[in-house]
Amino acid sequence: MKNEVTLIATATMGLEALVAKEVRALGYDNVKTENGKVEFTGPYSAIARTNLWLRTADRVKIKVAEFNAFSFDELFEKTKAAPWEEFLPENAEFPVTGRSVKSTLFSISDCQAIVKKAVVEKLKKTYHTDWFKENGALYKIEVALHKDIATLTIDTSGEGLHKRGYRPLHSRAPLKETLAAAMIMLTNWKPDKPFADPLCGSGTIPIEAALIGQNIAPGFNRKFAAEAWPWMPQNIWDEAREEAEASADYEQLLDIQGSDIDHNNVKLAEENAMEAGLFDVVSFKQMQVADFYSKGEYGCLVTNPPYGERLYDKKEVEALYKSMGQSFTEHLPTWSVYVITSHQDFEKLYGKKASKKRKLYNGNIKTDYYQFFGPRPPRRK
Structure with a gap:
């Protein structure tokens, strides 16, 4: 059995x-x-390390095979030829999911059934049996067809990587942790600068900022599907977790604050920060945007306000955007401000043109990430 695998880290479009x-x-x-x-190769330890460390990826999958498939026969034969015996033990549970985009084989249920049958046929030869109990560890296979190219993968993550394990509770329109981390990583923020989110909801953005600021691996608090695989020795996971623990800088002092007009959200955010082990690192308070201020200078504000598409009335949202523009300009003149929204007139309502704009997807919603750069801090003598 070879000790190197080809991995695919899946990502939201734009990330x-x-x-x-x-x-x-x-x-x-x-x-x-x-x-x-994003496709790459690495030793088995890469499965553990990428699952623990990737902040902006959705999942990590093993690429088992990739080939052209214009007919069901071709899909069956080429799937059967793939090295399934390298990954699936005799008692593996291996459900098959599928998707097809711009391909001749468009029936997903047929593709799934054929891949399942082909894998069974391959394993029959390997294990010399006609019956598989499938009562062991989970190996979730996916057949993804795109422009007649079939990619066969096995998911190593289990639950999506946005499930960090610190947010059992969230507000009504939660931002995915992976997108929150991406929004922070697209800013100029450094851990020695103040950071804030004045519309923090259940606290995702401030918590992700604290994890980044103290270099804490985002997957430190959870388990992954591949941890149950017999060919992935426990010491690989132990070493990856030891590396993550040694890399964390718990002594890094951070000035991170979150606030929200809704006291229930503030309570939620505090509970989530506590769950993440960051209760003393991030501070939350109840406050409306118009009153938001900070004594810190040259900070970074990142926020995900309501868009007016759901949950809130459009007029209320537009009034909120005007209030944000006035408040941030007046109270935070040296700060850089980053706002994600799908509202087409955001800049007009905010009262300022963004220094830069980037297209991002929040779930299925196409949004713009507006970046307003503050002045450069004076050089230290």
């Missing part, structure tokens, strides 16, 4: 470059970026 940068920072060089995914 591929960030995910690739994270993968390279972990020391994996053979990186290929495509729409919605």
Whole structure:
């Protein structure tokens, strides 16, 4: 059995470059970026390390095979030829999911059934049996067809990587932790500068900022599907967790505050910060945007306000955007401000043109990430 695997870190559209940068920072060089995914190779330890460390990826999958598939026969034969015996033990539970985009084989249920049958046929030869109980660890197989190219993968993550384990409770329109981390990583914030989110909801953005600021691995608080796989020795996971623990800088002092007009959200945010082990690191208070201020200078404000598409009345949202523009300009003149919203007239309502704009997806909502750069801090003598 070889000790190197090809992995795919899946990503929300628009975040591929960030995910690739994270993968390279972990020391994996053979990186290929495509729409919605970043492919790279590494030893088995890369499965543990990427699951623990990737802040902006959705999942990590093993790429088992990739080939052209124009007919069901071709899909069956090429799937059967793939090295499933390297990954699936005899008692593996291996459900098959699928998707098809711009491909001749468009029936997802048929593709799933054929892949399942082909894998069974391969394993029959390997294990010399006609019956598989599937009562062991979970190996979730996916067949993804895009422009007649079939990619077969096994999911190593289990639950999506946005499930950090610190947020059992959230507000009504939660921001995915992976997107919150991406929004912070797209700013000029450094841990020695103040950071704030004045519309913090259940606290996701301030908590992700604290994890980044103290270099805490985002997956430190959870388990992954591949931890139950017999061919992934426990010491690989132990070493990856030891590395994460040694890399964390718990002594790094941070000035991170979150606030919200709703006291229930503030309570939620405090509970989530406590769950993440960051209760003393991040501070939360009840406050409306118009009153938001900070004594700190040259800070970074990142926020995900309501968009007016759901939950809130459009007029209320537009009044909120005007209030944000006035408050931040008046109270935070040296700060850089970053706002994500799908509202087309945001700049007009905010009263200022963004220094830069970037397209991002919040779930299925197409949004713009407005970046207002503050003045450069004076050089230290």
